[in-house]
Amino acid sequence: MRAEDQKAILAIALHAAFADGAKDDREREEVRRIAESLASASPAIDLRALYQDVLLKRFGLGQAVSALSDEGLRHYAYEMALGVCEADGRTTAAERRFLDELKASLGLGNEKAGAIERELDPFVAATSTVTASDAGSDNAQLDQSILNYALLNGALELLPQSWASMVIIPLQIKMVYGIGQAHGVVLVLRETYQSLLGPARDLQTRYLPQIEQKAATLDAGQVMAMIRGRQGSPA
Template identity: 35%
Template sequence: MTPQESRSIVTLCLMAAFVDGEKHAREREEVRRIADGLAQAGDLSGLYQDVLMKRVSLADAVAGLQGAEARQLAYEMAVCVCDADGAQSGPEQAFLAELQGALGLSAGPAAEFAQQAQAVADAPLGRNAEVEAMLSSIEPAAAGPVPVPASLPAATPTPAAAQVDEAALDAQILRASILNGALELLPETLSTLAIIPLQMKLVYGIGKAHGYELDKGHIKDFLATVGVGLTSQYLEQAGRKLLGGLLGKVGGGLLRGVGRQAVSSGMSFASTYALGHVAKRYYAGGRQLSAQTLKDAFAGVVQEGQALQSRYLPDMQAQARTLDAGKVLAMVRGT
C-alpha cells in the first residue's frame, strides 16, 4: 500500500469519526491526539486540520486509492469507525452509502461486511460459551503469580465484595488482556473492532460479580470516564496497524504480523488490563471513586500493563495463531 493510499484511508476514517457531529468534546480531543500521533508515525502532517477545516472532500480522499484492496480496506475501516460506539446514526449511514458508491464497491459484499460489523458492535454484554472456552484455554506461560496493580487507591470493601473470589477475577482479567492483545495482532478489521465489546463484557462480568447488573450505557460511561473513547480507541489501533502494513485481508498476513508487535502499540493488552483492575476496584468499593480518581487510576495501571506487555507477548502470539475472523465473530456474538 502506498503512502498516498494510507493517507486517504486515515482521512476517510477521520471523516467517518466526525460525520454525525455528536462526539463528546473529550472524544473529539482524543481523536485529535490520535490523529496527530498517526501523522507523526506515518508522515501524514496536517491530516486532522485538513478534515476539520473541510479542506479535503470525500472525492479527494477516494481519488488517492488506486488498488482494489486499498478501496475495500478504506470502506471496512470507515464502517468500523462508525460502529465502534454503537448503532450507526443517520448521517453515518448516509456517509457510508456515499463512500461505497464512490469506491465502486459491489453492494452485496459491502452490505455483508456492514452487517458483520454491526453484529460485533451490537454484541450482548453477557459472557457466552465461546468466550468462556477461549478464556479458559489461555494458560500464561510466564512463571510466577498473576500480577496485580500496585497503583490503585485503597478501598473499603462492600459486603458483596467480601464474597468475590479476587484471585479468580485477577486471572480472568489477565486472560482477557492476553486475548485482546492477540486480537491486536490479527490483520482483519473486524478483529480490531471486536476488542471493544470484549472489554465491555469484561467490565460487565466484574460488575456482576460485585452485585451490579450493568447496561451498555453505564459501561460506555465508565469507559469514557476513565479515558477510553470507543471511536478513538478503534482509530488508534487500526490506524497503527494500517501504517505498519499489518491491517488488511492479506494472504499470510497473520504469520507475517505476529512477529511485528512493534507495529501495534500493545495498548490493547494494557488498556484491557487497566480497565479490568480499575473496574474491580470501583465496584468492590461500592462505586465511590470520583471521575478524576478513576481517570488517574486508569492511567497508572495502563503504565503497569505496558510494563507487563513484553512478559506476556509470547502468550498473545500463541493465541493469535489459533484465531481467525470466523472464531472472533462467533466469540463476540455468541453464535
Template identity: 40%
Template sequence: MQAEQTRAIVAICLMAAFADQHKDDREREHIRRIAESLSANSGVDLMQVYQDVLLGRFSLDAAAAALDSAELRHLAFEFAVGVCDADGVHDARETAFLDRLRTALGLARAEADAFTAQADQLAELPLDVAPAASSATPPAATAAGSGPRHSTMSDAELDRTILNASILNGALELLPQSLASMAIIPLQTRLVYRIGKSYGYELDRGHIKDFLATVGVGLTSQYVEQFGRKLVGGLLGKMLGKAGRTIGSVATGSAFSFASTYALGHVARRYYAGGRSLSGDALKTSFSGLVGEARELQQRYAPQIEERARTLDVGKLMNELRV
C-alpha cells in the same frame, strides 16, 4: 502503500468519526492527539489531515480517488464501517455517509452490505453472557456509594477473567482482518458488564459507555487509533494480502489492546467493589496507573498472546460471541 494513500484512508476514517456530528469535545481531543501521535511515526503529516477534514479541505471524492486499487478501496470502507459502529450500530447520518463512501469508492452494494451486516452484528453483541463459574446469588443492589461489596466470583476467578479477556484482545489486534479489531471494544464492554454484574449491578450500554469515557477510553477514537496503527505500523501489507492467520510483525497495537483491557477490568473491579464511589478523577488516575503496569505485564504474556492469535478463528469467535 504510498503516503498519499495512507493520507486518504486516514481522512476517510476521520470523516467517518465525525459523520454523526455528535462527537463531544473529549472525543475530538482524543482523535486530535491520535493524529498528532501517528504523524510522528508515519512520515505523513496526519495532524494536517485532521485539520483538513475538520475544515472541509479534503473531500470524500478526493480521498476515494487516491485509492487506486480494489484492495485499498475495500479496506477504506471496512475501516469506515468500524469507526461508525464503534459506539453502536451507525445512525442515519452515518448510514448516509457510508452510502456516499460506497458510491465514491465504486464498491458493489451487495458486498458492502454484507460486510456492514457483519460489523452491525458485532456492535449489537448481547451484554449478558454465560454465567460466571460461581453460582452464588448476586449481592443485593444498594445505592451508589453505600459501601463495599463482594463479588460472586472469587478473587482468582476475577483475575483469570480479566487476564483471559486481555490476552484475547491482544491476540485479536495481531490479526489482519478488520473484523478482528472491531471485536475488541464489544469484548471490553462485555467484560465491564460481567464484572459489574458479579457485584450486583445490572448495567446497560449507556452506563458502560459513560464509564469508559470517564476513565479515558473513547469508543470512536479507540477504533481510529487501532486502524491508524495498522496503517503506519507494518500490518497493512498483511491485511491487503489476505494473510489470514499471519501474525503482525509489529506488536505495539497488541500491547495497547492487552493493556487497555487489563486496566479496564481492574478499574471496573475497584469501582463496583467500592459501591461506585470513586470520582471521575480517581477513575482516570487509577486507569492510567494500571495501563502502565499492564504494558510491563504484557511482555510476560506475549508468547501466550501470539499463540492465541495463531489458533484464533475469527469467524468462529464471532459466532461464539453472539450467544
C-alpha cells in the same frame, strides 16, 4: 501500500470519526490538539496537515476515494470506516448516512458493502459481551465502550505500525470525543480535559489486566481476522 493510499485511507477514517457531528469549533479545536499529539505515530504522513485538510473540507471524501484506484484498497477503506463508526458498539443515524455516502462513492454496491458489514458484525457483537454488571446504566455503557476501544486498539498494536496508525488515531479521537459528550463537557477547556484523566486512569487499572491477557493470546493473523469480523480462536 503507497503513502498516497495510506493518506487517503486515514482521511476516510478521519471523516468517519467526525461523521456523528463534531460541529462546535471549540470541540473541533480539542480534537485537533489530540490529533497533533499523535502525529509522531505516522511519520510518513503530515497528520496535522491532513487533519486540518479534512476538518476544513480541503480534502473531501470524494478526493480521498478517488485516490484509491485499487478495488482491494476500497474494500479496506470501507472496513476501516465501518470499524471506526461501530467501535463503540452502535452506529448513529449520521454515521449511517456517512457510510451510505461512502459506499456509493467507493462503488461497492449494496451486496459488497453488506458482505463487509456482515463480516464485521461478529467482532462488534463479541466486544459488546464484555459488560459491566449494570449494563442498562449510562456509566456501564460508557465503561463498556472504553473497554471495547482499548481491546481493539491493543490488538491493532500487533500490526505493522503504518497500518495500525491509520486506524488507532481516528479511533482514539472518536473515543475521547465520545467521553466528552457523555460527560456534557466542552473538550477544548484544558481543565475539563484534565478532569477526565482521573476516571481514565481508574478504568485503566481495572481493565488493563483483561486487555493484556486477551492481547497475549493473539497473533497477527488473528488480529486481522478480528478486524475483518472473522474472529479466530485464541491459541
